[in-house]
Amino acid sequence: MGYKVFLSHSMGEADRDLVAQLAGVIQSHGVECYIASRDYQLGHRLPEKIEANLRACDSLVVLLTNGGVHRDWVNQEIGFGQGIKKLTIPVIEVGVEATGFLSDIEHVKLDRADPGHGLQVLGAYLAGLRQRKETTELIVGAAVVAALVVLIVLSSEGGGGPAITA
Secondary structure, eight states: OOEEEEEEOOOOGGGHHHHHHHHHHHHHTTEEEEOGGGSOOTTSOHHHHHHHHHHHSSEEEEEEOTTTTTOHHHHHHHHHHHHTTOEEEEEEETTOOOOGGGTTSOOEEEOTTSTHHHHHHHHHHHHHHHHHHHHHHHHHHHHHHHHHHHHHHHHHTTSSSOOOOO
């Protein structure tokens, strides 16, 4: 199934390059990155699109920058993500203070002038989450196959259990 993150961010022009760079790093680690502004659903309600895609993602990555920390949409996405118990991973620009739901969550510090280290930390962490999910899916799949094989063997032996005699 793969691992998918919802990237919450400001729509400000100052953040566009950083959002693109962040999305590129996420995708380079084999993780799908959903960005609402790239998913045109003309004629549909934006809150429904956001909610559906937050539910479909494995985690929420929140980019908090000077330009985005007080944006209504970013804060609503954080609140909704927390409400549905999504793992929320804040990426916080140096100089920005996390408040509210994010104030006590371990996060990645991102220096806009030199974002390499923060992006590397985030990418490696997400790659680990992806690997854990894939491993869990393989184990569950193997268990299902094993259970089906047992059921087939038992049913081919005439009912699956010992005969009762009186």
